[in-house]
Amino acid sequence: MTGSTNGSEQQVVDGMSTQHGPRVGRPPHQTGPEELVQTAAMARQFYLEGRSKTEIAEEFGVSRFKVARMLETALNKGLIRLEVRLPADLDAERSDALRTRYNLRHSVVFTSTEQDTGGAETLTRRLGAVAAGLLTEIVADNDVLGLVWGPEIEALGPELTVLARCTVVQLCGVTPLRPADANVVEAVRRAASIARGPAYPIYAPLLLPDGATAQMLRRQPGIAEAVSQFHHVTKAIVTVGAWGPGLSTVYDALSDTERAKYRRRGVCAEVVGQLLDADGHPVAPELTERIIAIGFEELGRVPDVILLADGAERAAATSAALKTGLFNGIVTNTAVAEHLLR
Known part of the structure; x- marks a missing residue:
């Protein structure tokens, strides 16, 4: 052993x-x-x-x-639990997914379902309220804020209660189907009043019958003063129109023959009077001379351009608008966000 x-x-x-x-x-x-x-x-x-x-x-x-x-x-091990709580009407997951997918600086999605009551007007009011909240956050003293005309901007106006001291400029004319009086530019004047800054409204239609008329109006003192402010804009709020009745200012202003012609050319969206195809390419350059609005080249130099879009019927148009590369922010609802993420 x-x-x-x-x-x-x-x-x-x-x-x-x-x-x-x-x-x-x-x-x-x-x-x-x-x-x-x-x-x-x-x-x-x-x-x-x-x-x-x-x-x-x-x-x-x-x-x-x-x-x-x-x-x-x-x-x-669950000894610590972290919770991120947002108001029920904000969709954090889709907001961040859009920000990542489209390389955006600002992205806010508010919740909506097909069962929501109130229809399109309620949806637009909610869009305006969320957009007003975003403006309160991002507008700083001495900014020049540009606003297009549209129902979404009209909905934004009453919701805007606080704004840093800034200048407010209207970025395009209004629909010729409504009188160009103080009511259609109320959002611009209200924003300027809250911001304690000057307002530059545009009392003119967006689309004129011909280039000569548009050129004459651009030389009018009030309109010329507003247009001269375009290259000073630092933050812009822009809406998107779809190619259908009631969904685009330009669509509603054109004749049936012109609407059909542009549809055959692939138009699916309208942004500040410019018509776009599904890939975000301008389709109707001949309309540019008839429009009183900020141009794409000027808009491309604005540091922050926020797109407002609501309703599933504008989803494809919103996709086309984002493909222009002009936007680094969006405020939209669930239906549009889901389309963009697909």
Whole structure:
């Protein structure tokens, strides 16, 4: 015999026993009461009080890496629960998905379903309210805010109650089917009043019968003054029209023959009087000379251009508008967002 042991025979390798005997080594880690209360204190300081991991580590006499490990373990085990709560009418997931997909700086999607009551007018009012909230956030002192004309902007006006001191400019004429009086530019005047800044409204139609008439109107003192402000605009709110009755100012202003002609040429959207095909390419350059509105070249130099779009019937038009590359922000509803993400 070469030798014997007291008790059962065993071999030990690197401090750990083989299967022939009881296990020797460090027991599995158990989170004790002290670690639990320390983790809770660290979490409170880090997530609620805004203290850094380095500051917490110094207080508890541990390394910053241990603090990070304890917080991560606590999250994984459910000891800490983080919740992101938004108002029920905002869709955080789709908002961020649109921001990522289209490389946007601003992206806000509000919830809507086919079962929502109130129809298109209610949807437009909700769009206006959300857009007004966004303007309150992003407009800074000395900005020049540009607003197109449209029902969405009219809905935005009454919801706008706070705005930084800025200049407000109307970016296009109005529909010729309504009288060009103070009511159609009320949103521009209201915004300027709230912002305590000058207003530059445009009392003229968006689309004129011919280029000569449009050129004459552009030289009128009030209109010329507004147009001269286009290259100063720093933030713009623009709507999109679809190619159908009641969905586009230009569509409603044209004859049936012209509407059919442009439809055959692939028009599916209208942005500040410019007609676009599904790929976002301008389709009717001949209309440009008849329009009183900011041009795409000027709009492309504006640092922040926000697109407002509501209703499933404008989904394809919204997609075309985003493909122009003019927009770095959007406010829209669930139906449009789902189409864009597909």
